[in-house]
Amino acid sequence: MKNASKTHPATAPLTMLTRGALTARLVGGAFVAALLLAPALTSSPAHAAPHGPRVKSSTSAANLPPASYTAEQAQRGAESYKEACAVCHGPALAGAFDAPSLTGRLVANWSDGPLGDLFTYMSGAMPLSSPGALSAEENADILAFILHENGVAAGKTPLPTTAAALGKVRFPKVDVQKLTPGGK
Ligand code: HEC
Numbered sequence: 001m002k003n004a005s006k007t008h009p010a011t012a013p014l015t016m017l018t019r020g021a022l023t024a025r026l027v028g029g030a031f032v033a034a035l036l037l038a039p040a041l042t043s044s045p046a047h048a049a050p051h052g053p054r055v056k057s058s059t060s061a062a063n064l065p066p067a068s069y070t071a072e073q074a075q076r077g078a079e080s081y082k083e084a085c086a087v088c089h090g091p092a093l094a095g096a097f098d099a100p101s102l103t104g105r106l107v108a109n110w111s112d113g114p115l116g117d118l119f120t121y122m123s124g125a126m127p128l129s130s131p132g133a134l135s136a137e138e139n140a141d142i143l144a145f146i147l148h149e150n151g152v153a154a155g156k157t158p159l160p161t162t163a164a165a166l167g168k169v170r171f172p173k174v175d176v177q178k179l180t181p182g183g184k
Helices: 019-027 029-042 072-084 105-108 114-126 136-149
Strands: none
Touching: 019 105, 072 136, 105 114
16 A cells, blocks of 8 residues: 555556546546447347347436326236237246346346337337337337336326437336336
8 A cells, every 4th residue: 555646556547548538538438338339239240139139329318307108008008018028028027038027127228228229129129029010109008018017107198109209218217126027
């Protein structure tokens, strides 16, 4: 600890950056990370999932207002889910074989970006057996159902049905610790 001020490892790399570059790095940290991540996800077609990778936008959801859905939407979504998704993701969203659970972990996977990212992925890649088969309304209904199953309470404002509008809201904060896969 004697020479900490001289040789602190954290200061070494900083001297290699100009002040401008450093500021840009700090301000754009999340953005840069997303840019670096995006090619990593898309550049290895040999290992990509058959329906294409999960690509998230570089927008952080931190400053977006929480999304709202109605109970009617979630009810319709539950029906569509039963028909189009339950065969793989399970009747209680718990997942099966290589189809992941759509509760709990899903929040961590998607809540750092706008809700439009999840909507776009779902709409384009799911159902895995016939990707893109559902309408925008059906996908929004199912998304409302997924929010419901992840502990988000229904509200008065319906969930929008376009990726653009869903890109302006975030996954509402929920206590993931209280969720168990497929159960509440
Ligand atoms: C034929 C089986 C199958 C069907 C049907 C299916 N899925 Fe999937 N789903 C999968 C598999 C397998 C994955 C994992 C894909 C991957 O990791 O690339 C997945 C991944 C997902 C994910 C990403 C989960 C995460 O945490 O990132 C979502 C969301 C999703 N599915 C939603 C749906 C919805 C909504 C439907 C119904 C419209 C549906 N799926 C129908 C097999 C299926």
